[in-house]
Amino acid sequence: MNEFEDRLREALQRREPPEGFAERVIARVPQRRATVWTMHWRSVAAIAAVLVVTFSAGLFEWHRQVERAERAEAANRQLMYALRLMATKIERVQNRLEKSSAVMNVDREDIKGTL
């Protein structure tokens, strides 16, 4: 029993750490923090990159849609103008013919089979 107590006492007695132990521990702590910090920023950068790409793609698509809508609107205006002009000119010739009591002389062959 005494022998056991002696060994236990010897194991639990205060011992000084090896020389430079504290410095080495302290030196390691900031090094680890830097690694975590770097990893964190990599993730942030990756997320930011994904967001930028997504936003850019969205912006591009939006621009494309706006451009398409503008082209369609312009085409729409042109189409309506063309049809109105055509209608006006046909109406004009009808009115002129009506006023002049014109004699009609269309070649029947031209419209054969259409009646």
Place this chain on the structure above:
Amino acid sequence: MKTRWMVGGIILAAVTGAAWGQSSGGLDLSSLDKLEAKAKEVNNVTLDENLLKLASGFLNDKDKDQQAAKTLINGIKGVYVRNFEFASKDQYSMADVEPVRQQIRSRGWSRIVESREKNDDGTIKEIDEVYLNTGAGGGLAVISAEPKELSVVYIDGVLKVEDLQKLHGLGVPNINIQTDGKDHDSKDKK
């Protein structure tokens, strides 16, 4: 009034079953480009099939005119307009329009309506012509030459009678098909 119905009838009858315009490339209207420098106002429209499809997607069904236009452009491959307004008379001559008329004639299109007004010296003062291509591709051309305005409208493709009648909302008077077998068209007036 009867004339009106007749002209409308002729146009519609000729369009029925219709077929106009050389589908390959259509009319070359570039000979009119030189008039741009002389005109005080120029309105050019060049709508190919793709642009027509794009435009038709944005036509408002609630608007009667646009609804009519939407139906009308089914089967149309292109719409082309050259419209010049001049500040004074004699800024262009019929010779400027002749290349377009020649193209139309050389392709065998039918001139279904013509109205002419001559000057005292016998030269043409005003002319209005409507041409139809009764070939497979379809096509309609309207040439209107007035002293201070020149307009050429060319529609490449096939129009249906019932669709053309919907142009009523765009300014064309209500028109009826003549089936009495009598021939119609215009003549010169002086």
